[in-house]
Amino acid sequence: MNVHIYGPQFSNFVRSVQWVCEEKGIAYTLGFELDGKPVEFRGPEHSQWHPYNKVPVLIHNGCALGETSAICRYLDDNFPGTTLTPVDPWQKAEVDAWCQLLSIYIDKAVVRDYLLELVFPKGEDGKPRADVLAAGKPAAIAALNIVAEKLASNRFLFGDQPTLADAIAAPIVCYATGLPAALSLVASESPLHDYAKRMMASASGKKVFLVK
Template sequence: MSTPITIYGPTFSTFVRSVMMACELKDIPYEVTTEINGEKIEFRSAQHKALHPYTKFPVLMTEKGPIGETVAILHYLENTFGGKKLYPTDPFEQAQVELWSGISGIYVDTDIVRKVLLEYIFPKGENGTVRADVVEAAMPGVENALSVVAEQLGDNAYICGDEITAADLILIPIIDYIEQLEVGKPKVAAHKNLVEYIENVRKQDFAKRVLTS
């Protein structure tokens, strides 16, 4: 087996999961770690800043240097490794994948991950409790994000058609998380196609190995 590529970040991160799923689909051996060259890199430290100017993860370590930002990493993997294609060659279709990668990684991420999920992961209420008012205030944004995604999905298996693409890899971890939250489950259930989408994905090996990690 060839040397695994190194992804810096924690496995619970949605964006780290996107890169992990790309590796799974392309059959690229990989490791996910917070240690680089045997040294623990603390989040938001100077060493982390040297890997990503905004101290974000994932960061892919390559022979030529670190690559931050999920979309940049996904393109690098696509251009460097074979296996499952994550981007169509047709320019218009490719632009759709970029569009839905952007929508998922910016707007859907903000409304679902930043405003709701992170409140559950890092509760900021009294005695470490989830702030119910914050979650409630975020619900219209969650509903809107899910509606936007469900409308685009339509009757297709994936967000840009019949084939899985990079855009799905960004979207899947977000939908997977919110669907498991008590407050999120009924919101996802309001869209039958979205439930079918996430159930279909969860059955597949590339996702099973990542979403449960």
């Protein structure tokens, strides 16, 4: 039952899937090579796997599955090990809802509209565009505050044990809390700092979030 995560390790969504594999003890490979052969990013094979050429793509037993939340759910449902989903139907639905909230809205505000300008700057001389950062910063801060409110009285998003929602949230939060002061999105007293430290200090976190 070979599991391969197609995509770059620095991607927050790739890290979400990687973290689930680590938590559950699933053996996996990761990157742009499959069975020792390179698969072109946005090439014909990638397009067959995902019509919008997004990553990650999970390759398992010759089948391809896109979209991070679906991948994480599949891994949790079909492999033994730590369970990352509540048993109660309502709580399970709440975790699924938060996975969507994080994957769609919070990721866009924090990662797509702010962090990516720092990582892949498009300004003159290869510098980040100050106007883009200024425009995106309020929404990014507001999005992270939504997560912070959820963590105000919890170790993880849904209590004392991590769930699939943490798989989506943690990579975003770890990146956001690691920014230099001049670019900071997170107040010093925010619970997001302790959350990020907690996630990075775990055995899975050390293998996923501390890799540059």
